[in-house]
Amino acid sequence: xxxxxxxxxxxxxxxxxxxxxxxxxxxxxxxxxxxxxxxxxxxxxxxxxxxxxxxxxxxxxxxxxxxxxxxxxxxxxxxxxxxxxxxxxxxxxxxxxxxxxxxxxxxxxxxxxxxxxxxxxxxxxxxxxxxxxxxxxxxxxxxxxxxxxxxxxxxxxxxxxxxxxxxxxxxxxxxxxxxxxxxxxxxxxxxxxxxxxxxxxxxxxxxxxxxxxxxxxxxxxxxxxxxxxxxxxxxxxxxxxxxxxxxxxxxxxxxxxxxxxxxxxxxxxxxxxxxxxxxxxxxxxxxxxxxxxxxxxxxxxxxxxxxxxxxxxxxxxxxxxxxxxxxxx
Amino acid sequence: xxxxxxxxxxxxxxxxxxxxxxxxxxxxxxxxxxxxxxxxxxxxxxxxxxxxxxxxxxxxxxxxxxxxxxxxxxxxxxxxxxxxxxxxxxxxxxxxxxxxxxxxxxxxxxxxxxxxxxxxxxxxxxxxxxxxxxxxxxxxxxxxxxxxxxxxxxxxxxxxxxxxxxxxxxxxxxxxxxxxxxxxxxxxxxxxxxxxxxxxxxxxxxxxxxxxxxxxxxxxxxxxxxxxxxxxxxxxxxxxxxxxxxxxxxxxxxxxxxxxxxxxxxxxxxxxxxxxxx
Numbered sequence: 001x002x003x004x005x006x007x008x009x010x011x012x013x014x015x016x017x018x019x020x021x022x023x024x025x026x027x028x029x030x031x032x033x034x035x036x037x038x039x040x041x042x043x044x045x046x047x048x049x050x051x052x053x054x055x056x057x058x059x060x061x062x063x064x065x066x067x068x069x070x071x072x073x074x075x076x077x078x079x080x081x082x083x084x085x086x087x088x089x090x091x092x093x094x095x096x097x098x099x100x101x102x103x104x105x106x107x108x109x110x111x112x113x114x115x116x117x118x119x120x121x122x123x124x125x126x127x128x129x130x131x132x133x134x135x136x137x138x139x140x141x142x143x144x145x146x147x148x149x150x151x152x153x154x155x156x157x158x159x160x161x162x163x164x165x166x167x168x169x170x171x172x173x174x175x176x177x178x179x180x181x182x183x184x185x186x187x188x189x190x191x192x193x194x195x196x197x198x199x200x201x202x203x204x205x206x207x208x209x210x211x212x213x214x215x216x217x218x219x220x221x222x223x224x225x226x227x228x229x230x231x232x233x234x235x236x237x238x239x240x241x242x243x244x245x246x247x248x249x250x251x252x253x254x255x256x257x258x259x260x261x262x263x264x265x266x267x268x269x270x271x272x273x274x275x276x277x278x279x280x281x282x283x284x285x286x287x288x289x290x291x292x293x294x295x296x297x298x299x300x301x302x303x304x305x306x307x308x309x310x311x312x313x314x315x316x317x318x319x320x321x322x323x324x325x326x327x328x329x
Numbered sequence: 330x331x332x333x334x335x336x337x338x339x340x341x342x343x344x345x346x347x348x349x350x351x352x353x354x355x356x357x358x359x360x361x362x363x364x365x366x367x368x369x370x371x372x373x374x375x376x377x378x379x380x381x382x383x384x385x386x387x388x389x390x391x392x393x394x395x396x397x398x399x400x401x402x403x404x405x406x407x408x409x410x411x412x413x414x415x416x417x418x419x420x421x422x423x424x425x426x427x428x429x430x431x432x433x434x435x436x437x438x439x440x441x442x443x444x445x446x447x448x449x450x451x452x453x454x455x456x457x458x459x460x461x462x463x464x465x466x467x468x469x470x471x472x473x474x475x476x477x478x479x480x481x482x483x484x485x486x487x488x489x490x491x492x493x494x495x496x497x498x499x500x501x502x503x504x505x506x507x508x509x510x511x512x513x514x515x516x517x518x519x520x521x522x523x524x525x526x527x528x529x530x531x532x533x534x535x536x537x538x539x540x541x542x543x544x545x546x547x548x549x550x551x552x553x554x555x556x557x558x559x560x561x562x563x564x565x566x567x568x569x570x571x572x573x574x575x576x577x578x579x580x581x582x583x584x585x586x587x588x589x590x591x592x593x594x595x596x597x598x599x600x601x602x603x604x605x606x607x
Contacts, residue, residue, distance in 0.1 A: 029453060032460050033504065062457040063463065068395075068418070068444030072437075075418050101417075203460075225489030232450070235414040239448075252466060267485060269379045273417065298380050300417050303600075319568065322553050 002028045002061065009056040011049060013081055019043040028057055075100070078242040082130075082202055085123030085153075089116070090309035093274065094301045099245040102234050102271060104298075106249040106262045109277035112292045113248040115312040117206045117277065120246060121148045132199045134169045135181055135211045135260060141169055175211045176225055184234050189241045199221040200243065205234075207248040209263050216265070225265055231271040249284040251277065262297075274299045281309070330536060351405050351473055356393055359596050359607045360386075369473070369517035370512075372562050376551060378526040378568030382581040382600060384415060387476055388604035390423050390521065394474055395443040401431050406443045406472040408462065412455060412482035427603030442513065445472075448520055452483040452501035454601050459508050466516040470538070475513070479523040480505075481555060499556040506558040528552045563589060572597065 003026055006014040023042050025031050032054060039049040081096040090096045092164070097103055097120070105113045118141070119130045132142060146167070150160045172178040184204075189200065213224030236244045250263035260267055260277060275298035281291040290313035296306050353367050367373060375383045391409065397459045409416065425440055425591055426432045430487025447454040447462070491498030502551070512522050529552065551568060553560055568584045587593075598607045 002447055016344045029456060029504070032457060045530045058461040062461040063449050063454055063455065065445040065447040065462065066444060069438045069502035071446055072418055072441050079419070098419075149416075155343060221485060221488045224485040232413070236450070239414050245376060266378065266525075270413070273415070300420050301423075304380070317535070 004031060005030060009053060009055065009060060010326050011053045016043075016045060016049075016053075019045060028061055032058060041311065047303065048242070048258070061325040067095040080242070080244075081202060082120075082125050082172075082244050083127060085119040085127070086116075086310055087277075089294060089310060090298055092276065092302075092306060092308050093298070097202065097246060099242045099244045101275045102245045102247060103276070104239055104249055104262065104272035105223065105276050105278060106260075106297070107137065108260075109250050111251075112310070112312040113278055113279060115145075116208055116310070117246065117248060118146050118149055119312070121167050121204055122146060122163065124149060124202050125166040126154055126159065128201070129201055130166070131312045132167045133185060133200060133203045135178060135203065135205045136169055136171050136204070137173060138207055139171070139173075140206060141277070143169075172211065175215060175230065176210050178205075179230060179233065179267045181240075182230075182237065186237060200241075202244045202246065203234075203237070205247045207250070209248075209250045212264055212268075222236075224265075227264065228266060233272070235253075267293055272298065278310075296305050336413065351403065351471060352403070353394075353403065353473060356403065356519075357390060359598070360583065362592070363567065363586075367519045367565070369519060369566045370513055372513060372520045372522070373464040373565040373567060374563045375523040375569060376526065378571075381569035381571050382598070383569050384417075384478065384524045384607055385600050386583075386598075387478060387521065387523070388424055390474070391444060391476070392428055392604060393422065395440045396425070396428060397440070400428070404443070406445065406446045406469055407476060408465070408472055410440050410447050410455070410458070410475070410477045412449050412477070412479060415478055416446065418553060419581045423602065424604040443471075452487050452505065455483070456501060456505050456508065458568070459505060459512065463512060463516075466518070473518055474510075475518050475520045477520065477522040478508075479525055480559065481527060484527060484554070489553060492603070503556045503558045506556065508539060510558075511564045524555065526551070526555050532555050549599065557565075 001009075004017055004020065005011060006010065006017055010026075020026075020031065020043060023039065025034060025039070036050045036054065040050055072206065078099070080099045082099065084090055093103070105116060109115050117134070117184045121134055123134050124130050132187070145163075147160070147164065150163050154160050154163065160240065170181045171292060172181050177206065185200075185203070208230070212223075212227050215226055217223070234247070234329055235244050237243055249268075251260045252263045253260055262278075275296075277295045277297045279293050279295070281293055282291060290311050292310045294308050294310050296302060296304050298304060353369070356367060361367065367382055377383050387409075390400070392408045393404050394405050396404070398404045412481065416587050422437060422441075425437055427441070429436055435472055445465070480502070487501055490497045491500070508521060512518065551566075564587070566586050566588060568586075570582050570584075572580045572582055580599050582595065582597045583595045585596075596607060598605050600606070
């Protein structure tokens, strides 16, 4: 609701504003939606001047349409597909994480979401030499585990150190801290400051349900509104700066025998473009296993329901090592 | 001088009207209960929970529109308003590649040249964008399809901003709906809008939307939550749902209702690489 004020656009003078206000026109929306001839008569202002102001205000506050062909050209050059570090997971995601999209990993506690996130961070930092922003809201991030993953993938100590330096971890424990960390990221990217923070292509958020759960229930719609604001912020970040956003979420069931579905309710379920469900393999419960099954729950490119097997064990998220429980699980 | 200006403006509109908008009658016969649908002035709402194929259906309609007549399309222009950054251009290009006779870059760019995209971040911006698009409809006579995905994207945010007053909460959407109705009527467009199933169906039968005869036929999860102005301007409501049977056909179902005449038609489709297939 932008209020009209002098200097908002050329041609909008103080006296004009006073005359408009006297006739009940206070905001940009009021001005644009009213009949200009009518106003010209009532306020005794020049019709031509009003039309000119309307044109400038619309150009300033409305969105501009782009042509499909231009957008396609732009996307071809700016979209990248980031490897997750696990070839079978890449296959599930149609070759990897696409920039410009929000991908969700959901699963019960202990299903391996944090491990997969660490694997992704390691892969992007080591393999692509790109910077990673890791927002940790559960305290599940352990640098030693990350180092272990990097050690398994790269021999050179120098390389491992550089890879570690390219991953920035921010601990956020409520929604406002998360929103402000994202705002900081946005400012940094808009200014294109070539500082210690190089090109950033991925943001990993583990987990998003931890900061949103406290908001839901109670004053119902306010919590949902903040959740949708977060969703909007993530999507605009992804689209505007060509970043891949990975979020983790809990999984719930409607009844004790129903299928697993993502937590945070219906409104959140529309937000990610791709959703992967992580589950432990059915088999044996006696010994802790590092085997997991990932299935595709939502995708705009592949049929849903396809499954792959993952091993989140020791270093490489693919290496089939005997059951050694991973640290920090 | 003001008079002459005004005359010129309505002259453009008149010209656009005289040239006529192309017919959309053969857009997608499976989706509509009547023979010759949609006609200009129709407002069609796609409603359904997530993952039920609404956006895929939109890609299908866009492809049908922008593909040239030589390949079986309608060769008209489409305006797509995206309110939640959902539009996946690469998916649309995959669909086009599968449907065109010649899959050259040139051909694809030519088709995409008939598509216009706008992104809106708030309901206020949506309203102002609609005002500024009015000009575009005047100058592009072959622009006859307007798609809005989705109109319910700002629901929670508007509700929270409006505080306690229901009027304030719905004000922006009401203005958008009124202006959309004016645009569709004056420029002879067809409007497709998607709404998301954000609310659970109410168990109170007094609130039921359909007359009793249809209620057990259509077990749709529909509970109206958008403002009355929007609900009253919709002429067709199409419900999307996913078939959860364990059979091999992972299909989707559409139930299409013509609201004024109470005609209901049901059919199913599947989604392949080339898009929606009935």
